[in-house]
Amino acid sequence: MTTPLALDVQGLARRYGGRWALSGVSFSLEAGQALALVGRNGSGKSTLLRLLAAALRVHAGEARVCGADLRRDADTVRRRTALLSHAAYTWEALSARENLVFTSRLLGQDRPRERAAQRLEQVGLAARGDDPVSSFSAGMRKRLALARTLLQEAPLVMLDEPYGALDPPGFRLIDGIIRAVRVEGRSVVMATHQVERAAALCDRGLVLEQGRVAWQGPAAELPLKSGLLRGSEEGA
Amino acid sequence: MSALLLLQVEAASPDGVVQGGWDYVVAAYAISAAVFFFYAVTVVVRLRRAKDVQ
Amino acid sequence: MGFLLVAVGVVLLLSGSWYGLFVSPQERYMGDVQRIMYVHVPTAWNALLLFTFAMGCALMSLWRGGWGWDAHHEALLEGAAVLSALLCVQGAIWARPTWGVWWDWDPRLTTTAVMFLALLGILALRSAVDDPEKRATWSAVATIIAFVDVPIVYFSVRWWNSLHQMQSSPETVSAPFIVPLRLNAFGVLALMGGLALLRARVAARRTARELGPALEPLPAGALVEAR
């Protein structure tokens, strides 16, 4: 019996202007598993996540995301994925609650106010929920963006630098959320520099370098592998 | 209507024919030739430059 | 091909202009000023023709993709802009001796001015966008929208200015008037068409440089992979 694949990526590539930010990336992820993406700044982690969430057009290669063809059926991919991106995707003039309520309505969900309140509580923003986002700190924006991502209840959750800008309680919040999402049988892809945490939380690891897959294997081996890579670069 | 307009023209003779106007004709042809020529020159120059870069 | 067309265009234009200036007889009402028409009307026809071709390339570039369509789109936009600018100047030179003013709010002249500005806008958009993909898509959309606009502008100016509607020049159908018109029309077409082909090569080379050495990514097999 084969487990269904959350991700089946074959030779995926994307360029910005003349620079191939990502090329020939191939890997797969079983449904319910968690994948840690590791790599230096500019190695293509964010591009890979945005490609898999159908935020960017694919320039070459194929991918099936939660069973849907990324190139031919981007709408289904968008329905089955939720992305926590570098950008918060928020409307600055609206309050945190309004941001979540509108997102929920645009998703066509029922009881949007209840859902929004529930997510605000979950990320620890309940007290500041009615303040405009423009007054938020970077960490609070991150929490709001996380709440927005969770609101989508997608089978595949993708997190781009979830720990960035967060305080230690925030770190624990992320860890808890990833565990909770996995308990529900959903899959996670996480791009991060927190290699130790990622190794503890994830099943698979993938190291990107200059837009290519430099290594992939069990997440437990990540600290060693990424350490080697980083060391060799600093030496060069 | 056009006859009415023509009456206002200084160059128009009593029978309504526009007299002379060769300077306007020369100007029109000269300007057109100049535009074509200079546009052709810029295209060819850019083409040469694009080749050099390669 | 481009240079050949340019040469053909120059020959046609020289012979057409010589015919129009020295062989054709004086027109009955307009006198010698009518000779401006032998260069003015071909410019007008070709300005519209080039804009239409640009629209076609824009459609193909959106529908099919491909950098060739984009390069020709850019070249034809520029050619149409040059011709419509020239058309406005020629129109002013024609208006002065016939109507006594440099500028007349004639629907055709006004529409040409609007078209020229719209083309400049699209060219400005192209130069303001660095990503070749976005540049191609966005300018193609802008071209389609501007192309749809031109007839609307024409009709609204005509309504706006319905008093001036009848100032079309007297029809001239006999052979001595037709010959220079046709020669110059095909002359401008060949010249600007040839220049557009050359200009498209410039655009294609710039895009190729922007896109880097390889348009296709390396095959997946060439990468470091371990399972």
Add this chain to the structure above:
Amino acid sequence: MNVFFAALHKELLLQWRTRARVLSVVVFGATALLLMSFAIGPDAGSLRQYAGGFLWLALLLSSTLTLEASLEAETEQQALEGLLLLPVAPTILFYSKALANTAQLALLGTVLVPVAIVLYGAGTARPLALFGLIVLGAGGLAAPGTLYATMTARARAKQTLLPLLLFPLVVPVLIAATKASSLLILGDPMRQLSAWLTLLVAFCGIYWTLCGLMFGVIVED
């Protein structure tokens, strides 16, 4: 349909929250109206004659500020990309945004009318018709304006690029709206008003359709 109303509600709420900025656009438009009167001189007759044209010029000049601001809310934190990641059709996003911009421009135009009445003596016996005309004209500016603002918000030199693209395109709107409002202000003995309104309706029909179709192509990254 519910999704469309949610999107429209969001747009209108965004505009309401940034109303301080809207107010500054109103002040800009009123200032433009005042300055244009200096170009004519203190001759009451001419001022009244050109009032319609000045009203629409002021609205056109202010419209680029409004359109830029409405897209800034979407590009600040890349909310637009976030929207596209939700399973919402881009056409819904376009029509909600264009409709909200129409509302804002119509409001701006309506506010400028009393200013024009005071400055130019440009009263009309048919205020409802004038309001309808302002809504139509605002719609004609908003549809291509929203599309172009979406492009230029992510290009270099956006401040100059938007008017450069938009102004030649909306010449028919300017002509028809100016003519129609002049007829409303100065009287319409020849019954020409409906012809100009038809032109505006046709323009709106064409561009609301075309721009709606094109928006999806534009926002794809």
